[in-house]
Amino acid sequence: MTLLDQEAGQHRDVLDRGGGSPFPGVVNMSTLRRGTSTLLVSVLVICLTLATPGHVCAILSSSLAGAIDVASGNVTIQGKTDAGALVVVNGRQSRASTAGTFSASFPLAQTATIAVVGKSRPGFSMLLNLPVIPSFARHVLPVMAFSYDGTSRTLGLAGKLTHKPAGAVKGYVTDAEMRGSTSFAVGKDYRFSTTLRLGTGLNTLHSYVRYLLLMRYTLPDFTVTVGPVPRTIISLQVGSPRMTVGGVVKAIDAQGTKPLISNGTTMVPIRAIVESLGGSVGWNAAARCLDIRLGSRTVTTWVGKTTATVNGSSKTMSTAPTIIGGRTMIPLRFVAENLGCLVGWDQPTKGVTVVYGG
Incomplete structure (x- = not known):
């Protein structure tokens, strides 16, 4: 979904x-x-x-x-x-x-x-x-x-x-x-x-x-x-600089970056989330490109572009990645689901749950 x-x-x-x-x-x-x-x-x-x-x-x-x-x-x-x-x-x-x-x-x-x-x-x-x-x-x-x-x-x-x-x-x-x-x-x-x-x-x-x-x-x-049999679960909340990983509360990053909603899409600094799941994020400054890897899956995105590459195939995002306060913000659901995660939303708290099975 x-x-x-x-x-x-x-x-x-x-x-x-x-x-x-x-x-x-x-x-x-x-x-x-x-x-x-x-x-x-x-x-x-x-x-x-x-x-x-x-x-x-x-x-x-x-x-x-x-x-x-x-x-x-x-x-x-x-x-x-x-x-x-x-x-x-x-x-x-x-x-x-x-x-x-x-x-x-x-x-x-x-x-x-x-x-x-x-x-x-x-x-x-x-x-x-x-x-x-x-x-x-x-x-x-x-x-x-x-x-x-x-x-x-x-x-x-x-x-x-x-x-x-x-x-x-x-x-x-x-x-x-x-x-x-x-x-x-x-x-x-x-x-x-x-x-x-x-x-x-x-x-x-x-x-x-x-x-x-x-x-x-x-x-x-x-x-x-x-969804997958969970190996790692991450909970975040729009407007909060903290996330919970495997039951442990930690800062999303040292800059205090907070998830936000832009044009109806939840945007996050994806590095902290992917690395907490055991993946990696590479940054090409010249091309303004993020190469996101988790297990056998790869998602590549470009700042300002709604086109992304998922395991070699082109896909379209509803909102383009953007740089806010020096941090690259990425559409969470698009990236997480294409990395094999289950993503849930709790409306009363504006909370996001990311479940990864590995």
Whole structure:
């Protein structure tokens, strides 16, 4: 998801612009039948949203479970990993307890970044774009349960509907990128559960319910990005000269340079970030060119030019690198994602999370 280099307010630009939810959340309740079926789909989308990969938790695997409380508009999570392991939720870095547990909560309708750096257990990272639930529908939607396993990347979800039309009700979930699909039945007791294996990278999930083989309703889709197993996590904040690397707070550079937003794009002094990830940055003063290397990937940019070279191929950035206060400022999302990182944005704090797997 290229969230950092677009105009404010659009779906994948929450990082650069701090925009709102990508989902319009419009539900047509003009008739009882349509209203009931829409309610079913609303519940399904809510479940899937937070139920990033993982339902069956393997032994010694970092795992996640939680609940979506639509009435309060909050999502709560609880997880299990190694004692003292690094856990990052929306840029806030902390450590798992001596028992290896961690917990957090955040609003439902926003982008959420979750990453766990396991020690003996496999970690995981994910970026979720969550839907807006209309206020008039919130009081009838139940709390939904979800789970995620760091090894199998299997999405797990379960819930109980408050209403169900007469007859057979069947739900479907498909993944546009992986072309995977699963179906489930809503029982007479209104309960349902299902799992879906997700692939690394962007997973655009489509969902709907059908009953009596005749009627089908959908809601706006949502996305889940399954990122790399984290090796290094960096948290930054627009306007702050400090960053957190692997749980340790440090200055971005000796000059006190602060990330900023220019033309809707988050700009940073890229050297400190790349070097903290284990990469290198070369500077050609004559050509005003930056050669950025991390692992097997290379990104080359030029001051004042929106054209960049990524592993030998030409690509276009939304904003050109620029020199501010003697420091070369680079579009963060473009560079970080092309170096193989997962990049997340937290609108309330204007915080950025960069996850690298190496």
